Amino acid sequence: KQEVTQIPAALSVPEGENLVLNCSFTDSAIYNLQWFRQDPGKGLTSLLLIQSSQREQTSGRLNASLDKSSGRSTLYIAASQPGDSATYLCAGRYIQGAQKLVFGQGTRLTINP
Amino acid sequence: NAGVMQNPRHLVRRRGQEARLRCSPMKGHSHVYWYRQLPEEGLKFMVYLQKENIIDESGMPKERFSAEFPKEGPSILRIQQVVRGDSAAYFCASSPPGVRGHSGANVLTFGAGSRLTVL
Numbered sequence A: 001k002q003e004v005t006q007i008p009a010a011l012s013v014p015e016g017e018n019l020v021l022n023c024s025f026t027d028s029a030i031y032n033l034q035w036f037r038q039d040p041g042k043g044l045t046s047l048l049l050i051q052s053s054q055r056e057q058t059s060g061r062l063n064a065s066l067d068k069s070s071g072r073s074t075l076y077i078a079a080s081q082p083g084d085s086a087t088y089l090c091a092g093r094y095i096q097g098a099q100k101l102v103f104g105q106g107t108r109l110t111i112n113p
Numbered sequence B: 001n002a003g004v005m006q007n008p009r010h011l012v013r014r015r016g017q018e019a020r021l022r023c024s025p026m027k028g029h030s031h032v033y034w035y036r037q038l039p040e041e042g043l044k045f046m047v048y049l050q051k052e053n054i055i056d057e058s059g060m061p062k063e064r065f066s067a068e069f070p071k072e073g074p075s076i077l078r079i080q081q082v083v084r085g086d087s088a089a090y091f092c093a094s095s096p097p098g099v100r101g102h103s104g105a106n107v108l109t110f111g112a113g114s115r116l117t118v119l
Helices: none
Strands: A004-007 A008-013 A019-024 A030-038 A044-051 A058-059 A060-069 A072-077 A085-094 A102-104 A107-112 B005-007 B008-014 B020-023 B031-037 B043-050 B053-056 B066-070 B077-078 B086-096 B116-119
Touching: A004 A085, A008 A019, A019 A030, A019 A085, A019 A107, A030 A072, A030 B020, A044 A058, A072 A085, A085 B005, A102 B005, A102 B031, A102 B043, B005 B086, B008 B020, B020 B086, B020 B116, B031 B077, B043 B066, B043 B077, B077 B086
Parallel strands: A008 A107, B008 B116
Antiparallel strands: A004 A019, A019 A072, A030 A044, A030 A085, A058 A060, A060 A072, A085 A102, A085 A107, B005 B020, B020 B077, B031 B043, B031 B086, B043 B053, B066 B077, B086 B116
């Protein structure tokens, strides 16, 4: 069964800290893994997409890694800011049933000024 | 490029009424996906469509729900005889066609969602 899990469900850190969000997925047969940001009452903003052949992607203060063998991805946020407060979702796109993104439950991140 | 457009953004219906949610994909995108996000839950796949074809509807409830993506016009998710449990955010995403028409490696772009409240 294709499942994506995110732990913790919620995280609160002081401004300026570096932090890591975790995502684990069953079945290593994925096309790609994508990280999204969702603000309350809003849609999804794509942050980073890692293809299965890649190990990491970087965009500004964000760095996402992918380890297919262990079924894990991490999103690293450097020098966190209050504006980073949001729910972060990871989603795997599997080779079998590749039309579907399988989402984790999300990590609700709060950055305290 | 206006992105993926969904309307209405908010919809209130009474039990037993019908809800119609519309999604216009990004220009050049021919693949549309619908996802549902129940309160305090993650997004769940509902249906995947290409123009005039339902490709995968394995996530659609068996009754009351239907989706279409006509040759002209937006994709529509239709919920008949709504119940309170249908209250959720419904997100549409689109992607371009991929190699041999398979979109496996293409990025999905999501709309802002339509929030349905059933009274």
